[in-house]
Amino acid sequence: MGFLDSKLYQWLEHIANFFFLNLVWIVCCLPLVTAFPATTAMFGVLRDWHKNDNRAVVVPFLRYFRRNLKTSLGVSLLWTAGFAVVYVNLRIIDPFSSVFEFVLMAFIGLVIIGFVFTTVYLFPVLVHFELPLRFKVRNAFFISVSQLPYTLLGSAVMFFTAYFVYHWPVLLLFIGTLSGYLMYMICYMAFEKIGASYEYEAQHAGKA
DSSP: OOGGGSHHHHHHHHHHHHHHHHHHHHHHHTTSTTHHHHHHHHHHHHHHHHHHOOOOOHHHHHHHHHHTHHHHHHHHHHHHHHHHHHHHHHHHOOTTTOHHHHHHHHHHHHHHHHHHHHHHHHHHHHHHOOOOHHHHHHHHHHHHHHTHHHHHHHHHHHHHHHHHHHHOGGGHHHHHHHHHHHHHHHHHHHHHHTTOOHHHHHHHHHHO
16 A cells, blocks of 8 residues: 555545645735635535545635625624624623623623623524525524533533634644534534434435
C-alpha cells in the first residue's frame, strides 16, 4: 500500500481541508456584513463532509454562499436587532429598583437563553432544511427546546470555542471549522431524533 492510500495521508488531507476551509471562512467574514452568509456556507460544506465524505472546499463553499446569501443576510439583521434590543435593556434595567424591573430582567434572561439555544441549531438548520426563513428560525428554536441534552452540549461547544478564541485569538485560524463540525455532528444527532436524517430527506425527495 502506497503512502497516498495510507491512513496517515488521509488524516493529513482531512486536517489540511479543515484548515483551508477555516481560512476561506475567515476571509469571507472580514467584511463583517458577510459573516452570516460565510458561516452558513461553512456549515454547508461541513454538512457535505459529514454526509458523504466529499472533501471539496472552494466550489461548494461558493455555491452555498450564493444560495443562502439572501436568507443569511435576513438572519443577520434579525440576530443583530435582537442582540441590540437585549443589550440596551440590560444597560438601562436595574432589577433591584422595583419588582417590575426584576420581573423584566428575569424575562430578558429567558430570552437570552432562548437566543443562545436557537443559535446552536441556526446554521445547521439553514443548510439542512429547505424551508422559508421564518420556519427555519422556528424549527431551530423548537428543536433546541425538544432536544435539550444536545442543545446543552452544543451550547458548551460554543462557550468553550468563544472562551479559547477570546483568550488566544490565534486559535481562530484553526478552531472555527473544527468546532463547527463538532456542532453539526451534535445537531445532526438531534435531527435524527426528530426524523430528519439524510435517509428521510432522500426518501422525501424521491416521492416529491
